[in-house]
Amino acid sequence: MSKKQLIMEKALELFAKQGFEATSVQQITDHCGISKGAFYLSFKSKDELIFSLIDYFMTQLISDIDYKVKNTQNNELLFTYFYTTFQTFSQHSDFAKVLMKEQAQTFHNQELIEKMYMYDRLVDKATLSMVERLYGEEIINTKYDLVYCIKGLMSNYSKLMLFSNVPLDLKLLSESLVEKINLLAEHATIAFISEDFIRSMEQPALKEVTNEQLLEMLTLKIEEMEESIEKESLILLKQHLLDPSLNLAIVKGLIENIRNHPHCKWISYLLLSYFNF
16 A cells, blocks of 8 residues: 555544544644655645545546446446445445535635536536436436436435435335436426526536646556556556557457556546547
8 A cells, every 4th residue: 555545544534533624634644653744745735635535536436437327228327327326435435424524614625616516517427428318309408407306316315325324225225216217307397407507507618638648647657556457557558648559449458457446447537538438
């Protein structure tokens, strides 16, 4: 485990007990058994540490959703969307709880607000793609309302899952939400949220990742990784970006090699988008 990963894991333990604001850098370094100097070699500030935790959690969630949406048959798509999301929240429940509890107090930082907005838009994009694929012309006037309904149900049931002392059957929960959304898609006729309304709320459009940005990210990721098939795949992908020589089937296979590694999900998501898979 790298020093950066150690700090993130130990800090999360403290954040779960005390919250973001009440936890100091000194407490984090004491809990890690490292000096403040060692902390600042990994993170410039506590805010940067919090950003890194948010990045890690949200990239896991979005990359999982995006992959499932693109690679699941229609008859299982909505169930898989819900089940995958609940599973990700469950796997990262400590941080999900902290994020839900603390966001009202902590999200006064403009950079943090913009970061969360970016991730929210990515979730919207994947969800909209799913409902358009599932229902087509049937929901042409109500698709944005349907996206907001899905997100609202996900948020409230996620809180129930995370903060209830009773274990929940995620399969049954997902099946229940599939039924509800299918009913809304079939019978809802009054549209509240229009495309113009969505555009009026948007910040500048999300920028497509560039070849240079991917190369920089791949270089950093290769340096972090221990020897493994994932590292070899990253090296080959970097070489392909520098000098395209592999056919797309091989490129897709290399991305698949790294996709399930917890520290490669975001780069795999970006690569899949870059190559239009």
